[in-house]
Amino acid sequence: MKCLLAFGVLSPxxxxxxxxxxxxxxxxxxxxxxxxSCERVFNPYLNxxxxxxxxxxxxxxxxxxxxxxxxxxxxxxxxxxxxHLVKQHDIQLLSCNFELYSDLSTxxxxxxxxxxxxxxxxxxxxxxxxLSSIPNIDQENFAQTxxxxxxxxxxxxxxxxxxxxxxxxxxANRIAKKTQTSVKxxxxxHEIESALKQTDISAVWGIGRALAxxxxxxxxxxxxxxxxxxxxxARKMIGIMGERLVRELQGTSCIAFNADEDDKKSIQxxxxxxxxxxxxxxxxxxxxxxxxxxGEQLRAKKLITPTISVFCRTSPFGNSPYFKGIxxxxxxxxxxxxxxxxxxxxxxxxxxxxxxxxxxxAGVHAMGLLQEGQVIQKILFTPSNDLSSKEKNKRSRSLNxxxxxxxxxxxxxxxFWASSGINxxxxxxxxxxxxxxxxxxxxxxxxx
DNA sequence: TCTGGGGTCCTAGGACCC
DNA sequence: TCTGGGGTCCTAGGACCC
Numbered sequence: 001m002k003c004l005l006a007f008g009v010l011s012p013x014x015x016x017x018x019x020x021x022x023x024x025x026x027x028x029x030x031x032x033x034x035x036x037s038c039e040r041v042f043n044p045y046l047n048x049x050x051x052x053x054x055x056x057x058x059x060x061x062x063x064x065x066x067x068x069x070x071x072x073x074x075x076x077x078x079x080x081x082x083x084h085l086v087k088q089h090d091i092q093l094l095s096c097n098f099e100l101y102s103d104l105s106t107x108x109x110x111x112x113x114x115x116x117x118x119x120x121x122x123x124x125x126x127x128x129x130x131l132s133s134i135p136n137i138d139q140e141n142f143a144q145t146x147x148x149x150x151x152x153x154x155x156x157x158x159x160x161x162x163x164x165x166x167x168x169x170x171x172a173n174r175i176a177k178k179t180q181t182s183v184k185x186x187x188x189x190h191e192i193e194s195a196l197k198q199t200d201i202s203a204v205w206g207i208g209r210a211l212a213x214x215x216x217x218x219x220x221x222x223x224x225x226x227x228x229x230x231x232x233x234a235r236k237m238i239g240i241m242g243e244r245l246v247r248e249l250q251g252t253s254c255i256a257f258n259a260d261e262d263d264k265k266s267i268q269x270x271x272x273x274x275x276x277x278x279x280x281x282x283x284x285x286x287x288x289x290x291x292x293x294x295g296e297q298l299r300a301k302k303l304i305t306p307t308i309s310v311f312c313r314t315s316p317f318g319n320s321p322y323f324k325g326i327x328x329x330x331x332x333x334x335x336x337x338x339x340x341x342x343x344x345x346x347x348x349x350x351x352x353x354x355x356x357x358x359x360x361x362a363g364v365h366a367m368g369l370l371q372e373g374q375v376i377q378k379i380l381f382t383p384s385n386d387l388s389s390k391e392k393n394k395r396s397r398s399l400n401x402x403x404x405x406x407x408x409x410x411x412x413x414x415x416f417w418a419s420s421g422i423n424x425x426x427x428x429x430x431x432x433x434x435x436x437x438x439x440x441x442x443x444x445x446x447x448x
Numbered sequence: 449t450c451t452g453g454g455g456t457c458c459t460a461g462g463a464c465c466c
Numbered sequence: 467t468c469t470g471g472g473g474t475c476c477t478a479g480g481a482c483c484c
Contacts, residue, residue, distance in 0.1 A: 055452035055453075076452075240457095265455085361452090363453085
């Protein structure tokens with residue numbers, strides 16, 4: 001049971017607080033150095049070595065093994081800032097392989113779903129379970145079983161934090177990772193106090209690089225210091241997020257648990273180019289490909305978009321001044337038809353593009369997404385009911401479906417739109433990518 | 449030479465209405 | 467000379483997360 005506590009007049013000023021008469025317990029299951037662990041599943045040579053997974057254009061570190069972290073290589077560090085360490089410490093560099101990571105993530109979540117339906121998947125490598133909804137279990141044993149089962153079935157090591165609120169499970173999880181234990185439960189007041197005292201304020205979920213220094217300035221150095229504050233004070237100082245955070249640290253669950261919810265509000269597809277681009281046509285090929293990916297994602301989730309926005313930008317790190325151009329195109333009827341998305345995106349790009357810049361990346365963005373069913377109603381009530389446009393819609397839908405099926409069976413871009421280019425210049429560097437072992441027949445692991 | 453990509457939520461401020 | 471006030475909606479931008 002949930003009750004709504006309103007702390008203001010407007011709806012954004014309120015949030016749900018679980019009723020005090022039902023104590024909550026959540027578990028946070030988090031894949032250890034997830035992308036690195038995915039790589040190690042298929043390449044044991046990487047075990048016990050410093051491993052770094054690089055971003056889209058092999059530009060910076062997006063995942064690090066514990067051995068790489070021990071070398072003080074920071075998250076998001078640019079490769080050129082630590083390239084001198086690579087040879088010295090035999091660091092294994094890998095281009096990112098999201099197809100592999102998301103497939104292993106899906107498998108991991110499916111294993112979790114065999115334990116309970118009350119699961120809230122919050123990112124590619126982590127999910128919350130509502131343990132208080134599962135009767136008669138020993139929670140720590142239950143978590144140990146989950147840990148063993150995921151490792152046995154998927155090969156990914158996970159860490160599990162157990163606590164009365166989501167924010168506290170994050171803290172429990174962090175301590176477990178630090179102490180290299182697989183399960184950490186913090187539930188008694190003593191356990192919670194001790195955990196809060198050893199957590200730096202900057203490590204609290206929801207406190208980032210802007211807020212942490214401000215809080216330290218007024219003498220709040222640990223999670224425990226913040227938990228001593230009155231929620232109303234936090235509301236004044238930090239806003240609604242601050243109040244929620246303090247209550248969560250004090251043991252009152254305030255962050256919604258979204259089991260079975262998949263209500264995506266926006267989708268974006270963004271890539272850095274392999275080389276800097278100046279010509280409109282070269283950037284248009286990239287935008288065309290991004291719009292194609294957007295269409296695939298929208299159709300897979302049975303969503304449609306009323307608009308498409310496009311950006312192209314120069315590098316924020318270069319010597320020349322930073323430039324970012326933005327353009328938007330609206331559709332008469334919300335759509336997920338790739339042909340229309342590409343046309344709209346190219347039109348938007350002509351607003352965003354400016355001659356004379358060296359562009360470094362570009363992307364497309366769809367917002368205000370609707371379910372496909374919602375457009376059928378719109379079409380019914382649109383005055384233009386002529387057969388030719390209906391027939392056109394039907395034919396486009398069949399074409400998109402056919403392309404999706406072929407590309408799913410025989411590999412991405414077996415059939416592609418000519419506007420995306422035959423030999424496009426925008427393709428990012430991905431020289432060190434491992435095979436997509438679980439999603440491509442021709443990239444299966446060969447065991448001799 | 450070389451610096452990611454995909455999300456969510458909140459807030460401030462402008463436009464607009466009566 | 468004096469030039470309202472309250473509400474809603476939308477959007478851009480900030481902050482945060484992984």
